[in-house]
Amino acid sequence: MGRRARNKKLRREQEKEAQKIQALPWQKRAPFWVLFLYRFSISFLLILPFALIALYIVKIQMTPTDSVNTTTAIIKTDLGDITVKLYDDDAPKTVENFTKLAKKGYYDGLIFHRVIQDFMIQAGDPNCISNDPAKQCGAGGTSIWGKPFKDEINPKGLGISADILKSLKEKGYEYRDDLKSHKMTIGSIAMANAGPNTNGSQFFIVTQKDQPHLNGQHTVFGMVEDGMNAVSAIAAVKVDENDRPEEDVKIKSITISN
Numbered sequence: 597m598g599r600r601a602r603n604k605k606l607r608r609e610q611e612k613e614a615q616k617i618q619a620l621p622w623q624k625r626a627p628f629w630v631l632f633l634y635r636f637s638i639s640f641l642l643i644l645p646f647a648l649i650a651l652y653i654v655k656i657q658m659t660p661t662d663s664v665n666t667t668t669a670i671i672k673t674d675l676g677d678i679t680v681k682l683y684d685d686d687a688p689k690t691v692e693n694f695t696k697l698a699k700k701g702y703y704d705g706l707i708f709h710r711v712i713q714d715f716m717i718q719a720g721d722p723n724c725i726s727n728d729p730a731k732q733c734g735a736g737g738t739s740i741w742g743k744p745f746k747d748e749i750n751p752k753g754l755g756i757s758a759d760i761l762k763s764l765k766e767k768g769y770e771y772r773d774d775l776k777s778h779k780m781t782i783g784s785i786a787m788a789n790a791g792p793n794t795n796g797s798q799f800f801i802v803t804q805k806d807q808p809h810l811n812g813q814h815t816v817f818g819m820v821e822d823g824m825n826a827v828s829a830i831a832a833v834k835v836d837e838n839d840r841p842e843e844d845v846k847i848k849s850i851t852i853s854n
Contacts, residue, residue: 667695669818672848673708675833676826678801680785680818686776687748687817690787690795694817696740697797698850707844709733713831714805718788719847720798724840733840735790737797746770746793747815753777754811764812768792771812780807783820783827789813803831 671678682691697703707725710718723736739745751761751771765771769792780786780802788798801820820827833841 666854667691668821668853669695669698670851670853671703671823672850673826673830674845674848675829676823678823678826679821681821682785682818683776683778683816686778687815689745690748690815690817693739693741693745693795693797694799695852698852700740701849702797703847703850706847708830708841708847710800710839711831711833711835711841711845712803712839714803715807716800716802717827717830718798718800720788720796722797734798739796744794744796747787747789747795748772748775748817749812749815750775750777751812754779755808756812761812769812778816778819780810780814780816781819782806783824784816785818785820786810786814786816801827803827 667682667684669680669682671680682694684691702722703720705725706719706722708717708719709721709724710716721734721736723731724733726736747770749769749771750773751764752773754777756764778784782802782804784802785799786802787795788800789795795815830841830845833843833845835841
């Protein structure tokens with residue numbers, strides 16, 4: 597066989613081998629590193645949806661929609677019990693004040709001295725059960741520190757317009773961006789005050805309607821979890837021209853638990 601014939605035969609054999617290789621699945625023909633990347637990509641695409649779902653669940657759990665630490669207060673009244681979840685992390689100083697006053701028995705025997713049915717019920721002023729005419733009902737009460745303490749309000753997310761926010765700041769309201777925002781909605785428990793940073797012991801609970809006009813002006817430090825029927829019963833009592841119930845509705849006690 598001549599050289600030319602041998603070369604021709606060799607080329608035919610090489611072409612046959614090449615055709616065999618082309619006929620194999622590409623996975624068997626591909627280099628190891630290509631196959632590794634292919635398998636890794638497939639695995640990644642299969643796992644990705646589940647990973648995203650898991651991250652979303654973790655994000656929901658970590659989003660500060662509620663306080664991580666929660667204290668519960670049970671307000672026992674003449675017309676039923678009101679269970680309140682307190683926002684320990686979102687209003688720490690306010691919750692500390694309220695819980696320490698409650699544990700001391702400060703609120704025991706005090707009355708709901710201001711009741712407006714479709715607005716709120718207010719309590720926490722010892723002046724209202726005093727026989728001293730010099731002590732004006734609604735103007736009393738003190739914090740555990742013996743002096744007024746600052747508001748704990750973050751205006752972000754409260755729906756306050758820029759103009760209103762500017763006006764509130766001009767009146768002396770101070771805000772904190774590190775706290776969770778809470779709107780003044782039905783069941784909210786918030787501090788009553790006489791203006792910016794004048795919190796003492798008085799508080800109120802929103803009754804029948806949200807009160808957006810109060811957003812940014814009062815520290816919301818909890819939400820009624822159970823007992824809105826008692827809130828409604830108190831809100832429905834007959835009141836005089838000063839919104840004081842004609843018959844006293846008392847706080848028997850406030851029990852605090854973590």
